[in-house]
Amino acid sequence: MALRTIESLGDLAGKAVVVRCDLNVPLKDGRITDDGRIRASLATLTALTDAGARVVVVSHLGRPDGAPEPEYSLAPVAARLGELLGRSVAFATDTVGESAASVVAALGSGDVALLENLRFNPGETSKDAAERAGFAARLAAFGDAFVSDGFGVVHRKQASVYELAEALPSAAGLLIAAELDVLDRLTERPSKPYTVVLGGSKVSDKLGVIGHLLPRVDSLLIGGGMMFTFLAALGHKVGSSLLEADQIDVVRGYLDEAKRLGVTIVVPTDAVVASRFGADAEHEVKAADSLEETPWGASGLGLDIGPETSAAFAEAIRSSSTVFWNGPMGVFELAPFAEGTRAVAAALTEVDGLSVVGGGDSAAAVRALGFADEQFGHISTGGGASLEFLEGKSLPGLEVLGWQQ
Numbered sequence: 001m002a003l004r005t006i007e008s009l010g011d012l013a014g015k016a017v018v019v020r021c022d023l024n025v026p027l028k029d030g031r032i033t034d035d036g037r038i039r040a041s042l043a044t045l046t047a048l049t050d051a052g053a054r055v056v057v058v059s060h061l062g063r064p065d066g067a068p069e070p071e072y073s074l075a076p077v078a079a080r081l082g083e084l085l086g087r088s089v090a091f092a093t094d095t096v097g098e099s100a101a102s103v104v105a106a107l108g109s110g111d112v113a114l115l116e117n118l119r120f121n122p123g124e125t126s127k128d129a130a131e132r133a134g135f136a137a138r139l140a141a142f143g144d145a146f147v148s149d150g151f152g153v154v155h156r157k158q159a160s161v162y163e164l165a166e167a168l169p170s171a172a173g174l175l176i177a178a179e180l181d182v183l184d185r186l187t188e189r190p191s192k193p194y195t196v197v198l199g200g201s202k203v204s205d206k207l208g209v210i211g212h213l214l215p216r217v218d219s220l221l222i223g224g225g226m227m228f229t230f231l232a233a234l235g236h237k238v239g240s241s242l243l244e245a246d247q248i249d250v251v252r253g254y255l256d257e258a259k260r261l262g263v264t265i266v267v268p269t270d271a272v273v274a275s276r277f278g279a280d281a282e283h284e285v286k287a288a289d290s291l292e293e294t295p296w297g298a299s300g301l302g303l304d305i306g307p308e309t310s311a312a313f314a315e316a317i318r319s320s321s322t323v324f325w326n327g328p329m330g331v332f333e334l335a336p337f338a339e340g341t342r343a344v345a346a347a348l349t350e351v352d353g354l355s356v357v358g359g360g361d362s363a364a365a366v367r368a369l370g371f372a373d374e375q376f377g378h379i380s381t382g383g384g385a386s387l388e389f390l391e392g393k394s395l396p397g398l399e400v401l402g403w404q405q
């Protein structure tokens with residue numbers, strides 16, 4: 001079954017429409033360092049204001065613990081959203097309290113408001129379905145209809161993603177539709193060779209993905225934090241690098257499974273090892289089997305793939321017809337450890353076929369390193385959501401909008 005579209009909601013002129021966006025942008029000292037997710041939400045918001053709707057935008061930011069935390073306020077996002085939309089965006093200082101009620105009541109046709117961070121309320125991410133439904137009902141009271149467009153959260157059963165879509169007439173927004181178009185091309189007979197590149201720091205989350213991806217891909221390139229669990233599985237010492245010791249056997253299983261399936265898993269042959277975590281830390285390139293043979297011994301940290309690995313990854317990527325990449329190859333935020341990520345990003349821009357970058361930090365990384373969005377086939381706003389889709393999992397936030405794989 002297909003997703004319900006905005007058209008299915010009928011004439012929206014004068015109607016109040018609650019829109020779930022993913023405006024979870026990276027912030028540094030209260031300033032937005034990458035506004036990609038805000039820009040990605042504009043198409044739907046503009047379509048709704050053009051239709052004359054009264055638009056109530058809701059989103060989360062970061063991971064506050066069910067109570068207001070000023071550093072996770074969406075206030076800077078409201079200001080940036082207003083600049084990008086070219087109209088003022090009213091900001092409510094709470095989610096379902098007095099401020100939200102009065103901001104929503106003051107909206108005219110074509111106006112836009114943003115409510116404060118949904119995760120300031122414990123109902124948003126509660127494990128208790130009744131508590132989520134209770135919070136969703138209070139959000140639903142602000143609208144005549146609901147548009148779900150936060151692609152980055154569709155794999156989560158959360159109040160504003162799932163229960164809210166049940167509480168009001170609901171449909172998918174244009175961003176979700178566009179993201180699914182691309183992901184469909186990656187799952188329905190992707191043109192071969194098909195390479196997936198995995199990195200980043202959410203190691204345990206992403207290790208689980210590999211088992212599902214193996215039967216679908218030709219090559220899997222492993223960088224970022226998860227490379228060390230692979231190196232450990234191959235018998236190498238990894239010093240104080242990120243390691244999921246309890247996953248080493250699982251990873252050995254993946255390596256065996258890959259052999260059986262004829263899938264190539266490319267594990268780094270070298271890494272950049274640092275004395276400590278910091279931009280001015282001393283660092284050396286070491287072969288994968290001698291990561292502890294530095295002046296810092298077992299306290300050294302692997303913070304990037306090495307140049308030999310970068311070259312091998314770049315070659316594998318360039319010779320593929322379909323590439324999906326999630327997770328930076330190293331700690332790209334610190335200049336000495338950004339080269340692996342830069343090499344992979346550059347190779348993706350040269351793919352003759354479909355290249356997709358997925359993940360909040362991965363998207364921020366390619367922009368921070370000076371690449372333009374247009375150099376890639378697609379930059380997805382959702383890392384976890386894209387991966388779960390590629391694994392063939394059912395995503396609650398899509399199913400509730402009528403989607404079936």
Ligand code: ADP
Pocket residue numbers: 199200201202203223224225242302303304326327328329330331332333358359360361362363383384
């Ligand atoms: P995404 O948001 O793209 O899905 P993740 O959230 O999983 O990616 O990971 C991004 C983070 O991974 C970055 O902040 C980066 O610094 C970190 N990272 C990458 N490689 C390493 C490493 N070797 N050690 C520690 N952190 C790493």
Ligand code: MG
Pocket residue numbers: 359360361383
């Ligand atoms: Mg991330």
